[in-house]
Amino acid sequence: MIPQAETIAAELTASEAFGEALKIAVHHAGEVDREARFPSQAIEALRAAGALGWGVPREFGGAGAGIDQLAGATLELARRCASTGMIFAMHQIQIACIARHMGSSMWWGEYLGRVVREQRLIASATSESGVGGDVRKSIAALAPAEENGGAMVVFEKKASTISYGAQSDDLLTTLRHNPNAEQSDQVLVLTLGEQMELTPAGEWDTLGMRGTCSPGFTVRARANREQALGVPFATIAAETMVPYSHILWSHVWLGIASDAFQRAQNFVREQARRTAGVTPPAALRLSELSAKMAGFRALVEESVKEFLAAERSTFSTMGYAVRINNLKIAASEAAVEMCQGALRVCGLAGYGNNGPFSIGRNLRDAYSAALMIANDRLHATNAALLTVHREAR
Numbered sequence: 001m002i003p004q005a006e007t008i009a010a011e012l013t014a015s016e017a018f019g020e021a022l023k024i025a026v027h028h029a030g031e032v033d034r035e036a037r038f039p040s041q042a043i044e045a046l047r048a049a050g051a052l053g054w055g056v057p058r059e060f061g062g063a064g065a066g067i068d069q070l071a072g073a074t075l076e077l078a079r080r081c082a083s084t085g086m087i088f089a090m091h092q093i094q095i096a097c098i099a100r101h102m103g104s105s106m107w108w109g110e111y112l113g114r115v116v117r118e119q120r121l122i123a124s125a126t127s128e129s130g131v132g133g134d135v136r137k138s139i140a141a142l143a144p145a146e147e148n149g150g151a152m153v154v155f156e157k158k159a160s161t162i163s164y165g166a167q168s169d170d171l172l173t174t175l176r177h178n179p180n181a182e183q184s185d186q187v188l189v190l191t192l193g194e195q196m197e198l199t200p201a202g203e204w205d206t207l208g209m210r211g212t213c214s215p216g217f218t219v220r221a222r223a224n225r226e227q228a229l230g231v232p233f234a235t236i237a238a239e240t241m242v243p244y245s246h247i248l249w250s251h252v253w254l255g256i257a258s259d260a261f262q263r264a265q266n267f268v269r270e271q272a273r274r275t276a277g278v279t280p281p282a283a284l285r286l287s288e289l290s291a292k293m294a295g296f297r298a299l300v301e302e303s304v305k306e307f308l309a310a311e312r313s314t315f316s317t318m319g320y321a322v323r324i325n326n327l328k329i330a331a332s333e334a335a336v337e338m339c340q341g342a343l344r345v346c347g348l349a350g351y352g353n354n355g356p357f358s359i360g361r362n363l364r365d366a367y368s369a370a371l372m373i374a375n376d377r378l379h380a381t382n383a384a385l386l387t388v389h390r391e392a393r
């Protein structure tokens with residue numbers, strides 16, 4: 001049992017065990033990318049640090065970490081290994097959806113206790129063949145099982161992408177409320193490993209984010225009815241899933257960009273050492289990049305401050321929806337721009353796949369950002385919102 005409730009949340013990322021996880025993540029990052037394999041050593045190290053329970057409220061044995069602490073941890077992990085950072089972020093997003101919308105249910109309280117004790121890893125199945133990345137639509141539906149007087153439910157979902165689906169312990173899935181419900185009338189259902197069968201559909205051999213191991217799966221599951229959160233998914237999406245996702249993902253992308261910037265800075269420093277007294281020409285580009293990085297960092301940090309300062313009702317407003325979508329669009333584009341800038345600084349040394357100045361993995365990982373919920377979809381949503389809402393920020 002990890003004594004998390006006694007741990008002061010602010011000290012989590014400063015702990016020796018988390019520091020060890022960072023070292024392990026960076027040590028295996030190249031191999032995880034080359035082999036497109038799950039970063040098992042880093043995730044085990046996070047388990048050893050108790051980190052999979054950080055977002056769980058203290059009353060259930062977790063550390064009760066806020067989005068600021070989770071974002072800080074995500075950033076540091078993603079600087080070392082973007083896939084590990086993304087897996088940590090996605091898991092914490094699922095925890096937040098549960099913890100903020102479970103009400104007073106005993107079942108969910110016990111489940112969160114298990115997450116902390118057993119360091120269970122939770123994956124997410126929102127995307128689906130037929131609706132693409134529109135999280136607010138589902139085709140698969142929750143249906144009553146024939147036996148047990150309706151206490152049990154079943155579903156089958158063709159999920160187009162589930163990160164670490166094969167390595168996770170449990171899964172949170174969006175589904176239509178019942179077989180007659182509209183596509184947007186959704187619930188969020190948690191299924192334990194032993195309650196489901198995941199059949200892989202395709203492989204995950206991608207440009208970047210290779211360690212997230214995110215192929216499609218057909219999910220067939222059977223669960224107790226109480227494993228569906230009692231609040232409509234529309235509310236969970238607006239108040240928690242979308243803000244947590246866009247904020248934590250942005251920290252992953254900032255982490256990727258920060259590592260690229262650091263590589264570029266190291267490159268320029270080495271050049272400067274070789275030509276003492278002369279500022280290397282690439283230093284100018286580095287300075288430009290530094291100014292852009294400051295803007296990127298400020299954007300991402302501001303999103304955390306706004307989230308922490310806001311009342312819950314704010315998250316359902318049109319203004320917040322526009323702003324949180326803008327964060328995702330801007331951060332996903334900034335990540336690629338920063339990596340490209342770092343590549344220009346490092347030149348051929350950055351173009352090589354290996355070596356301390358290589359920007360290849362950063363750039364490939366960063367390209368996933370615009371696709372994780374297609375930016376065009378978010379632009380389409382914002383375009384509609386902006387026709388009726390005046391957003392000044």
Ligand SMILES: Cc1cc2nc3c(=O)[nH]c(=O)nc-3n(C[C@H](O)[C@H](O)[C@H](O)COP(=O)(O)OP(=O)(O)OC[C@H]3O[C@@H](n4cnc5c(N)ncnc54)[C@H](O)[C@@H]3O)c2cc1C
Nearest residue numbers: 124125126127132133161162163209371373374376377380
């Ligand atoms: C690294 C990574 C990990 C992921 N992990 C998970 C996971 O764990 N669980 C999960 O459920 N999903 C996951 N996803 C899926 C992701 O969140 C999106 O659902 C998915 O990337 C969308 O796939 P798509 O681009 O094929 O589909 P779509 O969103 O349908 O987009 C296809 C194309 O259509 C365009 N398009 C679509 N709709 C519109 C619109 N309304 N207006 C304008 N253009 C539009 C897009 O620009 C795009 O070019 C992951 C994705 C990545 C890259």
